[in-house]
Amino acid sequence: KNEVEQSPQNLTAQEGEFITINCSYSVGISALHWLQQHPGGGIVSLFMLSSGKKKHGRLIATINIQEKHSSLHITASHPRDSAVYICAVRTGNQFYFGTGTSLTVIP
């Protein structure tokens, strides 16, 4: 069993739709990260959370420590949001990564 589970694995949305990606984890964590990976591989860190909620532009990330669950929301989605979104949890010095959610936003 993976330490980090993401859903859905693949997601296709129309431009403008509200998108939610979910992440559940089974280990004790010091922080949870949401990462964005574009074709070609480079990873961009979107959020680091240890509690509550963070917002950056059209992106919102929430975490519920008791339920070991986090969500990444994208409001008013745009084709440039198309990428793989990866949930990663940090325990001490080590990261555990989800397998990613591949998002395609259609114009």
Add this chain to the structure above:
Amino acid sequence: DAGVTQSPTHLIKTRGQQVTLRCSPISGHKSVSWYQQVLGQGPQFIFQYYEKEERGRGNFPDRFSARQFPNYSSELNVNALLLGDSALYLCASRGVGGYTFGSGTRLTVV
């Protein structure tokens, strides 16, 4: 300020060969960690170094080794390459502001 720099960006090696991948962290970041991402999967932790000392090791065979230099740059070495070592190798550096990932080195073993 430059981000995390990895070199080379792409590499093709033959089974049995050895490879060295390089990572330069963000200036001021003293911690570097390495990850392997096989196509279609999430990254897997390989090593973490802080102040030139190994602070963590993932579940990888001894063919994988790494080191960190006085300027905090790091090298990942893989010996006796196998086809299954073909992957994107990511480096991340950690500082006060959090973690920053490099764009990775795509290694293909043929």
